Amino acid sequence: MKVQVTKSADYSVAILEGRVDTTNAGELERAMSEIIEGGSNKIILDCSGLNYISSSGLSVFLLIQKKMTPLKGQFRLCSLQPGIREIFDISGFSSTFSLFSDKESAMKW
Amino acid sequence: MNVIFSFLPVILLLTSLYLLDSFNLVRAKTLAFCLLWGVFSASCSYFINNSIQDLLNIDFSLYSRYGAPIIEECLKASFLIYLISRKKIGFIIDGAIYGFAIGAGFSLLENIYYLFQAPPEYNLLTWIIRGIGTAIMHGGCTSFFTILFVGGINRSESRFLAFIPGLLFAILFHSGFNHFPFNPVLQTLLVLLILPFVFGLVFMLSNAKLQKWLEIEFNSEVEILNMIRKGNFSSTKAGIYLKSLKEQFASETILDMYCYIDLYLELSIKAKRNMMLKENEFPIIVEDDIQAKLSELGQLRKQIGKIGELALAPLIRMNYRNLWKLNQFT
Secondary structure, X not given: XXXXXXXXXXXXXXXXXXXXXXXXXXXXXXXXXXXHHOOOOEEEEEEEEEEEEOHHHHHHHHHHHHHHOOOOOEEEEEOOOHHHHHHHHHHOHHHOOEEEOOHHHHOOO | OHHHHHHHHHHHHHHHHHHHOOXXXXXXXXXXXXXXXXXXXXXXXXXXXXXXXXXXXXXXXXXXXXXXXXXXXXXXXXXXXXHHHOOOOOOHHHHHHHHHHHHHHHHHXXXXXXXXXXXOOOOHHHHHHHHHHHHHHHHHXXXXXXXXXXXXXXXXXXXXXXXXXXXXXXXXXXXXXXXXXXXXXXXXHHHHHHHXXXXXXXXHHHHHHHHHHHHHHHHHHXXXXXXXXXXXXXXXXXXXXXXXHHHXXXXXXXXXXXXXXXXXXXXXXXXXXXXXXXXXXXXXXOOOOHHHHHHHHHHHHHHHHHHHHHHHOOOOOOOHHHHHHHOOOO
């Protein structure tokens, strides 16, 4: 798993690549927490390179969402591969997160 | 000081157990009912025990060793049997906490009674022994009753006789405690050291089992359900296995099995989603049709029958009871 972060004045974009499972969910949590602690309250997670996510990964997404709530921040997921999008749709998580088909639409705040 | 030592240890242990429930399986309302049931059982036990002793003219020491444990453990256990029969308890974790709460309620009333009735020679040590030893013993006995009962049901699915080993264990443990085989202080120390350790171990193992279920199966279930919804189920390993059952079962049963797997997967995925939401303190999502789907699943389960259910065991990991319980999150 790789997380590449780009920060701008208004928001941060994290590009997530590879698999997120129980072995590396903590790593993702730390990377995302650093972004939040750095003062970003608008985060876009680009999931175009994410090819597998387990429940541990989804829990990290929930945790980030939870951390953003008191900051009145926004956490958006974009460019999910069809297989990953299905996980969200079938499990009903689509309504919990803000999902966008691509980065451009996610960047319209 | 006497009051603190009489009540605090059992309340502290109950709170610790409640906090260990990381999946939030315990409902505060049911927990409160369990505490009240404990209080009610203690008052009933008082009258029943006194009546039996008067009627049979038995010595108190003899009765407290052999008679009282039977009456008290049966009374405490009866509410848990009711909760399990109504599928309000599905897992060892919630069962153990509810069981301990009943024991805590029981010992709270018992200790209040002793506080008012205590002869002047009772010193602080007596209250420490009562508050730690006896109170935790009461909670522990009822808790282990539930652990064994739920464990038995999860293994055999039959609840009619599954409560007997747990009840026997609780009665024997209680009776053994009342025999005071060791010095009371040593006995209290043993209870204080052993029971929390055993609880910790049981909770750790149960949590690990739930976590494994959540982690490993979520994705594979989503994948299979997706294949079913797209009409590609027969090309999956699960589909090939279901096809292989055609020779042993009637076509209608195979269709019911197919529907059962479809519904089971949907409900299992949604239950896992809600567990994740609860774990992260998010409001859970309750779809309007969940109850109807659970009823349908139950109906399909009846139609498939026991043998059909056994045939589906390689595809269905979690038993019906636990799945039902997880979908009761509100």
